[in-house]
């Protein structure tokens with residue numbers, strides 16, 4: 001179930017207990033996890049940056065251009081693709097043989113200056129001892145663009161993107177297995193951090209600890225309290241991760 005983290009979270013700066021001391025803090029227990037898997041959009045940067053609104057607009061422009069239809073009709077089609085296939089791209093590929101690379105390049109050609117660099121997040125990621133991987137339904141280029149702007153790109157050893165997952169998006173369990181195999185880690189010693197709760201279900205099934213960055217959109221909340229196991233619920237990822245890392 002969801003666990004409000006603020007009461008359990010030590011204030012930043014107060015959680016510097018020695019690694020050999022008794023672990024009574026559930027956040028401190030996470031500190032030494034071997035691997036951290038982070039979603040990108042609306043997880044590593046807040047939804048308030050509205051970056052995804054730009055991607056959303058580009059997606060609908062792509063559909064409108066591809067089918068030579070108006071934006072309203074494009075939006076209706078996009079919502080159906082997203083609902084039926086998990087991502088718009090999957091629907092376009094399955095029903096219309098759209099080239100995924102061309103689509104990804106188009107929709108992620110956006111201005112990321114609305115994302116503010118996060119020194120706290122950069123410090124927390126640097127202090128956290130485990131390996132860190134970005135796992136996104138977007139592209140490597142998009143992840144590098146955004147993580148570069150956040151000032152955290154060099155904190156990650158790899159980006160596992162939609163192409164790496166064979167263009168099968170989260171929450172299909174198959175790319176999660178590919179991720180684990182390709183990067184060679186024990187899911188039981190890993191945490192996954194995500195804003196879309198249902199994307200955490202396959203991670204939990206593999207044995208990962210699940211961290212939900214609480215989202216306000218219905219598609220982000222779907223499954224919470226109804227089948228999706230969440231170990232930690234987080235409202236402010238940089239502050240929470242800093243507490244875990246003992247920054």
Ligand SMILES: [Mg+2]
Pocket residue numbers: 039040041042043194195196
């Ligand atoms: Mg996301």
